[in-house]
Amino acid sequence: MTTRDLSVQIGPLTLKNPVVAASGCFGYGVEYAHVVDLSLLGGVAVKGLFLAPREGHPPERIVETPAGMLNAIGLQGIGVDRFIREKLPELRDRRATVIVNICGSTLDEYVELARILSDADGVAALELNISCPNIKEGGITFGCSLTGTYDVVSAVKKVTPLPVIPKLTPNVTDVASFARASEDAGADAVSLVNTFLAMAIDVETRRPKLSNIVGGLSGPAIRPIAVRMVYECRRTVKIPVIGMGGIASATDALEFMIAGASAVQVGTANFVDPFIWSKLLDGIRDYMQRHDIARVADLTGTIDTTAREKEWISS
Amino acid sequence: MTTRDLSVQIGPLTLKNPVVAASGCFGYGVEYAHVVDLSLLGGVAVKGLFLAPREGHPPERIVETPAGMLNAIGLQGIGVDRFIREKLPELRDRRATVIVNICGSTLDEYVELARILSDADGVAALELNISCPNIKEGGITFGCSLTGTYDVVSAVKKVTPLPVIPKLTPNVTDVASFARASEDAGADAVSLVNTFLAMAIDVETRRPKLSNIVGGLSGPAIRPIAVRMVYECRRTVKIPVIGMGGIASATDALEFMIAGASAVQVGTANFVDPFIWSKLLDGIRDYMQRHDIARVADLTGTIDTTAREKEWISS
Amino acid sequence: MPVDVEARVIRNTRLSSDYNVIALAAPDIAAATAPGQFVMVKLGRGSTPLLRRPFSVFEVLRTNGHIEGLTLLSKRVGVTTQMLFDAVEGDVVSCLGPLGKPYTPVDPPTEAWMVAGGVGLAPFATLTEVLRAGGTSVTLFYGARTDRDLFYLDWFRDRGVRLVLATEDGSLGDHGRITKPLERELHKGAGGLQPSGAAAGDVMIYACGPEPMLEAVAHVAARYERPCEVSVERVMGCGLGGCYSCVIPVRDGPMGHHYVRSCLGGPVFAADQIAWEAH
């Protein structure tokens, strides 16, 4: 078996492979250190961080839906200072490629977070969470406005040498225009999708199943919408697109890459199988072998939209 | 068992019960006459009609996805004249409550269709399909623009005495604003959701699984998003909301009604079980019995968002 | 009128690592089925798979003249066929049918030539029963990748069916595609050398298999001016005419065609109706 080049380029950042843990689905990474060798992942996007610690929403915080789940965690978190003090050193020791997902209520908060994290040792990139659907003050006001997106990205770019990756919400009419606004503002890449705003009601009590009433839908259910959005963004911008939404197998990851993703993130599937990482990488390697692809990066955006031909396959 | 009042009011139109077959998922209704007594349904929304016959897209037109399906039928259809000549008489004979789903490429086409159908015998209401994601000329340009929605609804209202129900697309940032524009333009109700624009790729061939590349996602996968959208619309407008998206059981139908729907439509689930109709109605009746609800219309929008109390349930 | 039956699995026989024959207790459907009709089946709880899948009725099961159920011949290609492969006695399969337009059986002296590719064998067991009951002589042209994928040969032989086989690896019968022996025999027939004793022209061809095979058979049949019916295989969402997923282009003039739902207008079509050049 020839060695296959799994590395991908996200702007100035090289990931050793295209499989990244999605924010909010992998704690601060350190929780998984005893089951996963963090250095083997393409990257770890840590749980969304505000400047200050946050309590998040009261339970119920999640509910399962057909092929998906709703969450309204409300970005419970330890705040940036404790993160740098308590988590980052271990992540560094374990040689994880750390992408910090940051959230603010105001533009200044994003800028302040970016400043603080730029001085910390061991941060590979910043992912701007301007798309959390679960909290009013969670940047979604930026994420649903083109000028808001443009402003927050360019403000953060001004204060940090780190690669900046705005994370886009799918709850908009034209996601590609947000990718464009991000690119115009100097983003190094965009990542998508965050979760879909959704809800579930217990008909016996007539109460919402989540304490927050609404939450974000993730998991395999959303994959076809997410793939379409990645495809649209890829056709609109030149910066790399990081794709996610319902990836649960190597085939799913490859589907996103062929649609246009340079790397992928895995969220919900990690809950189902914390050992999924090596299975995804093995599956990707196997595919490259079968199709004789030397560099995984060569797959990005290779969707073939010409008409297909018929073949006589003896069945 | 007390008799339960299942009738609901959609503006001027009374439906004998709230369960309606969704457009495009029940042919022209007549196809199902040998398995379902059409007069027992709340209504039958027939396949989207253009003025002229249409061939639709080449196969593959559907593909299954986790808890959902994509379709890109491309509104194959017989056109309004043949519909009135060949299908409407049988629907009338079978005492179906017929909701005609109409599509146009221009505002004038919607107006012309409304005019023609207003003169036909046996049409209960018009559903304006301004939300089909699969064809460029399928009204989606109206459905994604507030003024477009307003204009097409008010133009149609001017020429028809029939109840007018614009069908909204979920592929927008703020669906409730489209419900509001519809209400302002004089719509008698709104229905939602149409399908979510999505895609799937065969990684072995790197080709899209649908000939049209993209298609619309329906089925249980989308239900939590659809319920949220119905909830938002109900809080924004006074006209009735007809809810749909992934309904496959009486519980699902009740969830939509509690969220704010006055009636529901069932699409994909009819493919899985063409005998679903009596099961849904039985389940709704049973629920009303258990909860001592005399009129199903009293359920609409009764979601209880006050905090819950703990109870000691011996488990 | 189709019915929906929660059919118990009577038995499940594996024919190879990919093929199985599953017997289902659906006597009402079995009794009403004509050769070439299909059922829509669904297995499993929840929504994996979400939609039903179409399968030809393979055999009608009779015990002392009493109809017990039906069988499906299934090839493992995905989630439902995997579940059909794994099913055990007592499991339940939701089965809706019979559906679709059947084949048109011929009467003697016309001969029936059935052309099957792989799992396309499925409709030909019931067709054989009907044809043989009417005294029609039957030939089965049956092709597969290898001899291990040719099943039920004795079943057909026992019913007096002449077998003409082909395998792509040459392990049994003709080496290559099944249209090779079909064309050879049609050629012989046209030359006056009646291989099976029938008068030239008195042959009706029935085909089922992958679409490129059907197209090839249709062209051969047309060349030798033999009537031909094909059973097409399109992705079906409902099987009842509701979804318009299963369409096939049907000729409506020398050049034109329009899409017809193969679950209602088919799956069996006259081969010359299909606009093969479209898709």
Added chain:
Amino acid sequence: MPVDVEARVIRNTRLSSDYNVIALAAPDIAAATAPGQFVMVKLGRGSTPLLRRPFSVFEVLRTNGHIEGLTLLSKRVGVTTQMLFDAVEGDVVSCLGPLGKPYTPVDPPTEAWMVAGGVGLAPFATLTEVLRAGGTSVTLFYGARTDRDLFYLDWFRDRGVRLVLATEDGSLGDHGRITKPLERELHKGAGGLQPSGAAAGDVMIYACGPEPMLEAVAHVAARYERPCEVSVERVMGCGLGGCYSCVIPVRDGPMGHHYVRSCLGGPVFAADQIAWEAH
């Protein structure tokens, strides 16, 4: 370190129309499990259900000292528990564990009083084994709706456990909730009348059951100044600290509290740590 095992079902015993005990061939997990720890299980193909579900390890199965696997005591309430109920020998259950903080066993002369509500019995079989091995005397306060929902009584009796029962319909033991006899015995104990011979105060309470029961037990324990550990039941998405779904409010001062992940910080907590008034 938790492991993920595709565990074969060794046997599945129905205890009632809702309860079953399923034995799984997961010896590595069984060997590493401490009383009160749990596993995350997943059944079925596809995404119904999507997520794993948490279950306490009920018994550790031993044959001649050799660890064979573990059992789960399951109550049928939804999709996964239905599948656990229906599973048959040979089926496969994906089983991840052991996870979470266990109970803290006490040593003699301190007595152990275990308080179980319904399926909350689950962690007390392994806890009994550990306590009895250390010579601790054990009492099980066990409440359910009716006597038909009280299981494994002989199992506990055989191991020298004193049983105090309560049913809501009065069919066995006290009529009403299990906190009634618990409080009565604590009261007796506090009055100097040692029901089981232990010195007043030398009792550790372990509770598992519905949260309102845990809260009631916590209050009773506090009133009688007895140490108490409760195993809480929150909806868990991952069991590994990844999702933050399973939080419970834990006191961090006289008035305040903060959310702690019960899959990492629990499921066993000191009862006085929980901010019961929050949620």
